[in-house]
Amino acid sequence: MGQVLFIVWRESVEALLVVGILxxxxxNGDADARRGLPYLWAGVGLGVLAALALGAALVGFxxxxxxxxxxxxxxxxxxxxxxxxxxxxxxxxxxxxxLKREMEQSLEQTTRDANWxxxxxxxxxxxxxxxxxxxIFLYGLGFGQSGHVDAGQYMAVLLGLGLAFLTFYLxxxxxxxxxxxxxxxxxxxMLLFLGAGLFQTGVDKxxxxxxxxxxxxxxxxxxxxxxxxxxxxxxxxxxxxxxxHPALMNLIAYAAYWLxxxxxxxxxxxxxxxxxxxxxx
Numbered sequence: 001m002g003q004v005l006f007i008v009w010r011e012s013v014e015a016l017l018v019v020g021i022l023x024x025x026x027x028n029g030d031a032d033a034r035r036g037l038p039y040l041w042a043g044v045g046l047g048v049l050a051a052l053a054l055g056a057a058l059v060g061f062x063x064x065x066x067x068x069x070x071x072x073x074x075x076x077x078x079x080x081x082x083x084x085x086x087x088x089x090x091x092x093x094x095x096x097x098x099l100k101r102e103m104e105q106s107l108e109q110t111t112r113d114a115n116w117x118x119x120x121x122x123x124x125x126x127x128x129x130x131x132x133x134x135x136i137f138l139y140g141l142g143f144g145q146s147g148h149v150d151a152g153q154y155m156a157v158l159l160g161l162g163l164a165f166l167t168f169y170l171x172x173x174x175x176x177x178x179x180x181x182x183x184x185x186x187x188x189x190m191l192l193f194l195g196a197g198l199f200q201t202g203v204d205k206x207x208x209x210x211x212x213x214x215x216x217x218x219x220x221x222x223x224x225x226x227x228x229x230x231x232x233x234x235x236x237x238x239x240x241x242x243x244x245h246p247a248l249m250n251l252i253a254y255a256a257y258w259l260x261x262x263x264x265x266x267x268x269x270x271x272x273x274x275x276x277x278x279x280x281x
Contacts, residue, residue, distance in 0.1 A: 003194065003235065003238050003239055004138060004153055004156040004157065004160065005156040005157075005159050005160040005163070006160070006190070006194070006239075007134060007137045007138055007160070007194075008134060008138075008156065008157050008159075008160025008161060008164070009160040009161075009163045009164050009167070010164075010187050010190075010191065011130050011131075011133060011134040011137070012130075012134075012160060012161055012164030012165075013164045013167050013168055013171075013183070013187075014092075014130055015047075015126070015127055015130040015131070016164060016165070016168040017168070018123070018126045018127070018130075019040070019044060019123065019126075019127070020168065020172070022040055022119070022122075022123060023037070023040060026040060026119075036119045039117065039119040039120045039123075040119055040120075040123055042120045042123075042124075043119060043120040043121065043122065043123025043124040043126075043127065044123055044124075044127055046120065046123075046124040046127075046128070047123060047124040047125070047126065047127020047128040047130075047131060048127060048131060050124070050127075050128040050131065050132065051127070051128055051130075051131025051132050051134065051135055052131075054131075054132050054135045054136075055135040055138075055139075058077070058135065058136075058139050061073070062074070068209075071205065071209065072209070074205070075202055075205040075206060075209075077136065077139050077140055078140040078198050078201050078202040078205065079198075079199070079202040080136060080140070081136045081137045081139070081140030081198050082140070082195045082196075082198040082199045082202065084133050084136055084137070085133075085137065085191050085192070085194060085195035085198070086192065086195050086260075086261060086264065088133060088191070089188045089191050089192055089195075089265075090264055090265060090268040091268075092184060092188065093188070093265060093268045093269060094268045094269075140198050140201075167183070171183060190239070192261055193239055193240045193241070194238075194239055194240075195257070195261075196240060196241035196254060196257050196258065197237060197238045197239055197240055197241040197242075199241065199253065199254075199257050200237075200241040200243065200250060200253065200254060201238075203249065203250060203253045204250070207247060207249060207250075212249055213249060214247035214248065214249050215247065215248035215249050215252070216247060216248035217247055218245045218246070218247065219245075219246055219247065219248055219251060220245065220246070221244060221245040222244050222245070223244040223245065225244075226242070226244060227244055228242060228243055228244040229244075241254055241257075
């Protein structure tokens with residue numbers, strides 16, 4: 001439940017950020033700009049519908065598959081969710097500083113051309129992107145994989161949405177302690193650890209299917225300190241990739257994940273600095 005709440009909270013805040021930027025620009029603009037508000041809300045509705053359609057398709061597809069086919073499909077979705085999490089963090093690292101300015105420039109062009117449906121498409125794509133990522137992340141965590149969703153998972157989604165609106169409101173108030181910059185920095189780190197947990201889950205499934213060898217069945221056993229089959233230990237395992245008795249393949253995969261993330265983050269940071277420097281010049 002905790003990991004579901006976190007994903008919904010984090011992704012909803014990012015979607016609210018996009019909508020908030022566009023709404024503020026249109027609402028505080030001139031009469032022509034305010035004409036774009038209905039198109040903004042239409043884009044929000046279309047984006048949400050697209051995300052819900054993807055969720056229904058995933059659950060329906062799970063019900064059609066059976067046996068090994070279902071296992072391989074779910075394993076693939078876990079790994080896709082991991083890749084999307086890393087890609088999203090790297091994208092924010094590269095574009096987060098200039099996101100507001102780029103969106104406002106796009107809106108200015110749309111307003112000048114009176115292309116109001118362009119606002120609908122922009123918002124719909126932004127919401128659909130965040131929503132589809134949320135759906136895939138949640139599916140990777142097991143949400144709906146059995147073909148149904150229990151009450152606890154629904155409650156986690158509602159709590160995540162509520163916390164997202166509260167967080168967005170607090171961030172709008174500004175402040176040096178609880179700022180957008182600190183929020184994204186902390187949650188990006190948390191997301192990368194969640195990606196590591198999903199990657200380990202995918203590796204575990206591939207080991208179970210004998211696609212990957214264990215190399216060494218058990219390198220150590222730290223169950224006495226933290227058992228990953230307990231309630232708290234299971235949450236830590238999901239959010240960080242922790243294993244109480246890992247196979248050597250788990251350790252190799254975990255190290256490879258962080259090495260790739262470090263290399264990609266370093267590359268993205270270099271690109272972001274270069275773009276900022278070029279625009280400043």
